[in-house]
Amino acid sequence: MLRFIVQFLVTCFGLWLSSRLVPGVDFLSNGSLLAAALLLGLANAVVRPVLTILTFPLTILSFGLFLLVVNAAVIGLVAALLGGFVVDGLWAGIGAAIVTGIVSWIAGWFIGGETRRAD
Template sequence: MEFLAHWGITALSLWIVSFIFHGISFTSKKSLLLSALLLGFANAVIRPVIIILTIPLTLISFGFFLLVINALMLLLVSTIVPGFKISGFWTAFFASIVITLLGLFVGLFVFQSEDRLLNVPPAHQGVMI
């Protein structure tokens, strides 16, 4: 069930990003869902290998090279999936940032639990001394 939720969040993020950036387009719902599935696979399997191979670049750039890796994963998926087009690297770069942020915020609402990171303490009445 959690897999389907992550897949849906990624698909929703890709769909929203296609409205924000005119350089990203999908020809059908099938290409959108396949792109979300393959992006999840690329982030789970290929991305960690690339991160390990580029540790020196990541350290020199204080971690900013990870943004480049995210953009490259998005471009890789766009070359594999027919019907998913990205106009260039910079579109993929900024779109990957937005996809990450959207996935984070939607995931916070979907995967609520007792041990979540953002705990809001209950409001107290009166003055605490």
């Protein structure tokens, strides 16, 4: 449960930072930011793996760069479903995907992975 809350907060921060750095990404309220982070977490758990499998040949041909388009599509889907979250086009979605990805990567680096030890 704690891991879910931390991931939710990291996603919130990544989306908020995207709205400040990337032109074309905006939130109408703090509630829509929280809802977008929750929906993005759900979409990343359900929709993104399906899209990743379906676009695997394009991902191989582009040396993995097509995953940015997949991530932008998931962010665009969340924006389409949520009225208070605006993403103006593919490039804004790619910028938001890059920013949220970097924030998640840095947070994962600081937080570290979950290590289990055998007792």
